Amino acid sequence: MRQIVAIFTRSGGILVFLILEVICLSLVVTFNKDQREIYHNSRSIISDSMTHGWGEITQYWNLSAVNDSLSGVIAELKQQQDEAKFLKTIKQDSAKYSGEDYEQQYTYTSAKVVSNTINLPNNFLTLDRGIRDGINTRMGVFDNRGIIGIVIRSNDRYSQVMSILHRDSKISAKVSRLNAFGTLVWTSVGNPKLMELKYIPKHLNPKIGDIIQTSGASSYFPGGLPIGKIKEIEEDPQGGNFHSIKVELFNDLSTTQYVYIVNNLFKDDFKEIEEGNENE
Amino acid sequence: MNNTTITHSLRFIFLVFIQVLVFRQMTVGWGEFNYVHVMVYPLFILLLPIRIPDPLLIFLGFLIGMAIDIFYTSYGVHASATVFLAFLRPVVLKILTPRGGYNINHSPNIKNYGFVWFLIYSSSLLFFHFVFYFIVSVFTHVYWLEIVLRTISSFIVSYVIILLYVRIFNPRD
Known part of the structure; x- marks a missing residue:
């Protein structure tokens, strides 16, 4: 307890200053219209840019995972294309070919x-x-x-x-x-x-x-x-x-x-x- | 309650009164030209005894600032500036320590430490007070020129009035 008192007497000024300054500034942005608007605008700008910046960083972290999943998706899509398939029936009119006429020929990984x-x-x-x-x-x-x-x-x-x-x-x-x-x-x-x-x-x-x-x-x-x-x-x-x-x-x-x-x-x-x- | 306390309490009330009743009207009366804000109440902080503990000094700064804010309906703006002023006062006093040191029972005034010393002491603290006040009052760096102009013009006018006050009333303690 005596130590706490000693700390307070030594640096109590700074402590009280900081506490009162925080109280004052919160009063300023609570009760004054201009300052409140400026405060809220700046805060939203800062938080927006922070979320944005953070998003950009985490986007880079995820990039390799995204690449992995994308290449898997591409392989899947290549497989579904007609080029990967073999026409198993022959018809006179080529326009009539439907999915059932194709057989998977190529698979991709x-x-x-x-x-x-x-x-x-x-x-x-x-x-x-x-x-x-x-x-x-x-x-x-x-x-x-x-x-x-x-x-x-x-x-x-x-x-x-x-x-x-x-x-x-x-x-x-x-x-x-x-x-x-x-x-x-x-x-x-x-x-x-x-x-x-x-x-x-x-x-x-x-x-x-x-x-x-x-x-x-x-x-x-x-x-x-x-x-x-x-x-x-x-x-x-x-x-x-x-x-x-x-x-x-x-x-x-x-x-x-x-x-x-x-x-x-x-x-x-x-x-x-x-x-x-x-x-x- | 000793004599000193009563003196300072009376000064507190008096400064708040003339600030609100006289100088607030002056600012309002000038209408468009609102670059000059005359402030005499910081004198209360300046004239407090040297022996006063820092936390109490800062709290008294908060008190007079809030008292002014209540009349100006600008809660926190003056208070934050006076808290800052009270926080700086021990620092400035330390820098300006005269050769013989301070008598802790004294107040930092002309009678005790001379006119030049008081000039430097009060002007430097008052200047910081105005800078802080206008930063909080304008509250955006966009109008930095506004902050500078208001600070300088208000500082000069207020300072002259504060010197007049000190000359007229010549505070003792």
């Missing part, structure tokens, strides 16, 4: 890139989805702007993707304007933006700037996914019958974070018929 290389001659990515999520080998991987690679291994939780930046990677692609099929390979080691499209015959006339898409002629990717555009057309130095086309990729594999894994439900049928063809 969103995934996050866990690790990634681009600087080696053979590059791989690791994704955070595995067998538990229905991911298995021989599935295509792409993102919003281009293709990424093909799943080659997976365990319960993770799967490994052979990047398109791999010397053995061969992707069936087409020049969309000409509908000309070729094979996309990576020859420019060290440049993750540049690939080469082979086997476009000389009699076709691709132009610089033409869009390259997936052809749909493989079991990995549905047709029509964007890949890149023609940057340069060289004559084959060996004087062959094909153009040598440099393709600049739309996507940048060095910054890829969110990808979609596409599963072709018919790939076994496809493989069976293709391989049977070879065996003959």
Whole structure:
């Protein structure tokens, strides 16, 4: 008790000052019209801007969760599009096709890139989805702007993707304007933006700037996914019958974070018929 | 109740009276030109004895401020300024300590510490009082020029009147 008294006598002035000043100012904003209005306006401005600022901060905290859920939603939506489906009945009038005539051909799963290389001659990515999520080998991987690679291994939780930046990677692609099929390979080691499209015959006339898409002629990717555009057309130095086309990729594999894994439900049928063809 | 208490109580009542009956009318009478607010009541705080404890001093500041506010119907505006003035008084007194120190039974007035000392003491405290008063009364930084003009004009006029008061009544204690 004596200590409290001592504290009060030493700093009682400040204490009484603060208490009385608070009382005075609350009286000011309670009983004076002008001051009350100014006080309420300023308070609402301050609290508005604080809520706003706080909202912006928490928005950033939530951003990665939002991304995760959005990529899941996108995968879901891709699955519902007609492009992901297979027409199982054939009718004379195409306008009469309804939902029942389609069978799901492709399913999509969103995934996050866990690790990634681009600087080696053979590059791989690791994704955070595995067998538990229905991911298995021989599935295509792409993102919003281009293709990424093909799943080659997976365990319960993770799967490994052979990047398109791999010397053995061969992707069936087409020049969309000409509908000309070729094979996309990576020859420019060290440049993750540049690939080469082979086997476009000389009699076709691709132009610089033409869009390259997936052809749909493989079991990995549905047709029509964007890949890149023609940057340069060289004559084959060996004087062959094909153009040598440099393709600049739309996507940048060095910054890829969110990808979609596409599963072709018919790939076994496809493989069976293709391989049977070879065996003959 | 000793002599000092009665003197200061009477001064309290007298200052409130002339403030409300004379100087409030002056401000009102000037109509549009309301940059000058004459205030003499801070003199009550200025002339309180040096030995008075800080909490009591500040509380008396609150009391006279509220007394004025009741007549001005501006509850809290004058009181907050006088509380601030009372809070600053010990600080200013400490800064202005004369060579021989204070006699704690004295009041800080001309008789005890000389005219120049009182001039500095009262003008500095009064100035802070006016700054605080007009900040609370205008209550927004938007009219900062208003605050500055009112503070300066009111301060000059009030200060002259306070000096006249001190010259005429020449308070002793």
